[in-house]
Amino acid sequence: MQRRFRTLRDLRQHETARTISIADPALACKLTPMGLLPGSNIEMVRKSPFGNAYYIKADGVRLALREEEAAHILLEA
Amino acid sequence: MTKSGMKVWKVALIGNPNSGKSTVFNQLTGLRQKTGNFPGVTVDVKEGALHLPNGLEAILYDFPGTYSLYPTSSDERIVSAVLTNQQHQFFPDILVYVADVTNLEKHLLLFSQLLDLQFPLILALNMSDVAAEEGLLIQADVLSRNFNVPVVSISGRTGANIPDLMREIGLLLTFHMSNKVAYQRFHDCSDVEKQVVGAVQQNLGMENAYMALLTAHHHDWLPHLTKSEQETLAAIVATKGLQSLRAQVDETLDRFDKFIPIVKDAIKSPPVFPVTATDRLDAVMTHRFWGPVLFFSVMLLVFQAIFDWSQYPMDTIEGGFAALNGMIRYALGDSWFTRLLTDGILSGLSGILVFVPQIAILFLLITVLEEVGYMARVVFMFDRIMRRFGMNGRSIVALISGGACAVPAIMSSRTIGNWKERLITVLVTPFISCSARLPVYSVLIALAIPSDRVLGIFSWQSLTFAGMYALGVVAALSAGWLMKKYLRTREPSYLAIQLPVYRMPYWKNVWLTVWEKVWAFISGAGKVIVVISLVLWALSNFGPGDSMEVAAETAWKTAHANGLDEAAIADAQAASRLEASWAGQLGKSIEWAIKPLGYDWKIGIALVTSFAAREVFVGTMSTLYSIGSAEDDALLRVKMASAVWPDGSQVYTLATAMSLLVFYALAMQCMSTLVVVKKETGGWKWAIFQFVFMGLLAYFSAFIVYQLLR
Ligand SMILES: Nc1nc2c(ncn2[C@@H]2O[C@H](COP(=O)(O)OP(=O)(O)O)[C@@H](O)[C@H]2O)c(=O)[nH]1
Numbered sequence: 001m002q003r004r005f006r007t008l009r010d011l012r013q014h015e016t017a018r019t020i021s022i023a024d025p026a027l028a029c030k031l032t033p034m035g036l037l038p039g040s041n042i043e044m045v046r047k048s049p050f051g052n053a054y055y056i057k058a059d060g061v062r063l064a065l066r067e068e069e070a071a072h073i074l075l076e077a
Numbered sequence: 078m079t080k081s082g083m084k085v086w087k088v089a090l091i092g093n094p095n096s097g098k099s100t101v102f103n104q105l106t107g108l109r110q111k112t113g114n115f116p117g118v119t120v121d122v123k124e125g126a127l128h129l130p131n132g133l134e135a136i137l138y139d140f141p142g143t144y145s146l147y148p149t150s151s152d153e154r155i156v157s158a159v160l161t162n163q164q165h166q167f168f169p170d171i172l173v174y175v176a177d178v179t180n181l182e183k184h185l186l187l188f189s190q191l192l193d194l195q196f197p198l199i200l201a202l203n204m205s206d207v208a209a210e211e212g213l214l215i216q217a218d219v220l221s222r223n224f225n226v227p228v229v230s231i232s233g234r235t236g237a238n239i240p241d242l243m244r245e246i247g248l249l250l251t252f253h254m255s256n257k258v259a260y261q262r263f264h265d266c267s268d269v270e271k272q273v274v275g276a277v278q279q280n281l282g283m284e285n286a287y288m289a290l291l292t293a294h295h296h297d298w299l300p301h302l303t304k305s306e307q308e309t310l311a312a313i314v315a316t317k318g319l320q321s322l323r324a325q326v327d328e329t330l331d332r333f334d335k336f337i338p339i340v341k342d343a344i345k346s347p348p349v350f351p352v353t354a355t356d357r358l359d360a361v362m363t364h365r366f367w368g369p370v371l372f373f374s375v376m377l378l379v380f381q382a383i384f385d386w387s388q389y390p391m392d393t394i395e396g397g398f399a400a401l402n403g404m405i406r407y408a409l410g411d412s413w414f415t416r417l418l419t420d421g422i423l424s425g426l427s428g429i430l431v432f433v434p435q436i437a438i439l440f441l442l443i444t445v446l447e448e449v450g451y452m453a454r455v456v457f458m459f460d461r462i463m464r465r466f467g468m469n470g471r472s473i474v475a476l477i478s479g480g481a482c483a484v485p486a487i488m489s490s491r492t493i494g495n496w497k498e499r500l501i502t503v504l505v506t507p508f509i510s511c512s513a514r515l516p517v518y519s520v521l522i523a524l525a526i527p528s529d530r531v532l533g534i535f536s537w538q539s540l541t542f543a544g545m546y547a548l549g550v551v552a553a554l555s556a557g558w559l560m561k562k563y564l565r566t567r568e569p570s571y572l573a574i575q576l577p578v579y580r581m582p583y584w585k586n587v588w589l590t591v592w593e594k595v596w597a598f599i600s601g602a603g604k605v606i607v608v609i610s611l612v613l614w615a616l617s618n619f620g621p622g623d624s625m626e627v628a629a630e631t632a633w634k635t636a637h638a639n640g641l642d643e644a645a646i647a648d649a650q651a652a653s654r655l656e657a658s659w660a661g662q663l664g665k666s667i668e669w670a671i672k673p674l675g676y677d678w679k680i681g682i683a684l685v686t687s688f689a690a691r692e693v694f695v696g697t698m699s700t701l702y703s704i705g706s707a708e709d710d711a712l713l714r715v716k717m718a719s720a721v722w723p724d725g726s727q728v729y730t731l732a733t734a735m736s737l738l739v740f741y742a743l744a745m746q747c748m749s750t751l752v753v754v755k756k757e758t759g760g761w762k763w764a765i766f767q768f769v770f771m772g773l774l775a776y777f778s779a780f781i782v783y784q785l786l787r
Pocket residue numbers: 092093094095096097098099100101142203204205206207231232233234235448449450580581582583586
């Protein structure tokens with residue numbers, strides 16, 4: 001399938017991309033105040049030891065997110 | 078107002094989590110601080126006195142760290158609740174906003190909201206020492222001009238410019254007395270928002286537009302609103318069609334758009350980011366394999382510290398009390414007053430103070446892990462596992478702290494946003510073997526478990542110890558798993574946590590925290606324990622009618638007839654007196670219920686008294702086996718080992734000891750914890766549920782263990 005965007009879940013380790021938006025409003029309420037904004041530069045640092053969570057950097061800020069949370073974060077393709 | 082009639086101003090410290098707010102608070106107030114409580118809720122607020130250079134007096138409040146006035150957890154809610162309520166006792170005259178200057182773009186959202194609330198503000202750019210290292214140069218005057226607030230560059234670590242910050246606080250307070258502030262707005266309301274604001278202002282008579290908007294957003298939980306106000310607000314929100322979540326996100330983005338250019342403008346030279354130490358450390362600390370390995374090694378170290386290192390100070394404290402006890406007995410002679418002093422008050426006091434070393438060591442280690450930034454990594458690594466058991470990665474901090482004491486552990490669960498996950502964490506944390514269970518375990522294990530070695534290195538006794546801790550963990554996780562199935566909530570659950578930069582611990586912070594926790598334990602739990610030991614003393618020194626005298630008389634006769642010596646006769650008399658006392662009656666009246674678990678009436682009394690706090694068990698047993706206040710574990714064990722049932726069979730068999738161990742591991746025997754659970758869950762319902770649930774589980778598990786081993 002050809003899509004114009006990816007989600008944060010699709011990022012491989014050390015890959016970077018820009019965010020477009022956060023699709024879930026409740027999640028956006030939690031994440032935007034922490035500095036994860038549309039246009040933020042995201043780097044996938046690593047997955048958690050037992051899977052299911054990601055260690056990312058958003059404009060240099062280190063954040064931990066769950067897989068489900070990452071799935072709502074749309075990135076430029 | 079002070080005695081001199083001078084007004085005491087209220088200053089609040091506000092900022093994002095990890096901005097260094099607590100460190101700055103400690104710098105500003107030093108030891109002149111205490112922990113108070115927000116009325117109604119159990120969120121602690123630290124407050125300290127400020128003596129300002131221009132002679133003004135102020136109280137500084139340290140508010141919980143939050144990213145926004147749209148809160149997602151209960152301690153963040155406090156900030157919005159206070160700042161939207163002008164009548165609140167903590168409503169500040171001015172605010173000091175602490176921002177991490179190394180990441181200023183991400184730290185000013187809340188600041189911009191506070192400007193819209195028209196609070197007189199000082200912007201404190203913290204971590205200026207780090208900025209200098211990274212080559213980051215920010216022009217404070219540009220920020221000051223554009224935001225129209227005083228700006229001070231400070232460092233909570235080095236203490237740089239803290240006096241300047243003090244002076245600015247004094248100046249702003251003086252200015253504030255005669256002037257009103259006016260700031261640029263950082264949010265342009267949408268049409269819907271404008272209508273909502275207008276309606277709220279009209280109906281509630283509110284002056285500030287942004288306060289009106291916030292009140293509308295938060296109408297369903299703001300504690301100061303009356304029922305009818307809430308209904309009015311709900312109607313306004315519904316008729317104007319305010320989509321709360323959407324509007325919050327749009328507002329947030331609007332704010333970032335407005336203040337980021339100002340920040341960009343003020344940055345003279347941007348920082349150079351090398352691959353930092355944090356990145357290198359995290360490559361190992363959060364590694365797929367080494368991360369968990371390191372975590373468990375750290376935990377091992379923590380337990381080693383609690384068991385081994387605390388032994389010396391504990392022995393000293395016990396020795397000291399024993400000596401004091403002896404002195405009082407010698408000086409005052411034997412009378413009911415001496416016994417009240419020694420068996421009642423002193424044994425209660427030593428029962429508390431003896432735990433101080435363990436609690437201090439545990440808090441020291443946990444505080445250091447928190448302070449260096451490691452705890453957030455643990456949350457990240459174990460989130461997945463904790464969720465299986467109905468909890469959240471953040472719960473792991475509570476469970477680990479539960480190894481010291483469930484009370485502060487339960488209080489640390491406030492950072493969990495999801496109600497269900499937080500409730501489960503609160504309910505299962507007391508299963509983790511806390512330091513109060515230690516003395517019970519030591520006495521019973523030494524009594525009933527052989528000290529033979531297995532495989533050359535482990536002893537059966539230390540294996541049993543480890544087993545008791547494992548039992549606690551298993552019980553906590555299984556209970557969580559069960560509750561996850563039966564509790565329902567529609568609230569979303571998030572991990573979303575910031576992983577702060579690793580920093581060397583700042584020891585001043587660490588000592589202050591440890592001191593604060595230890596003092597909370599001594600003054601909080603301490604009171605309960607002293608009261609209980611007094612009650613226990615009374616119950617075991619008085620009986621119905623003259624039954625105690627009669628019993629003593631009979632004991633004297635039998636003992637004399639058997640040709641016992643003076644000391645043995647006295648012991649026998651004390652034991653019979655106790656049996657005839659109120660406490661003895663109480664124990665006997667429940668013997669039928671606990672006999673299936675292998676317990677006699679003496680254990681029954683101990684069970685009843687250790688409802689107040691588990692560690693009372695050892696003290697009660699000492700009293701019951703009439704070694705009085707010798708407080709000697711070895712002697713107590715000898716006495717317990719020779720205890721027999723009326724038919725002559727031994728009381729403390731392996732089966733009874735194991736059954737008791739299991740009972741103490743699982744039962745909810747701690748009044749302080751129950752009180753905290755009641756406060757944290759907002760009513761007795763869950764505290765009672767927890768008490769009954771843990772009690773039944775303990776009873777039946779102990780029953781099964783006893784019946785199997787018998
Ligand atoms: N280098 C440096 N570290 C700081 C400074 N202020 C605070 N810290 C450290 O930053 C971390 C977080 O600080 P803390 O006061 O706990 O942050 P809070 O969450 O805002 O209360 C701790 O390790 C502090 O020692 C500062 O000005 N410079």
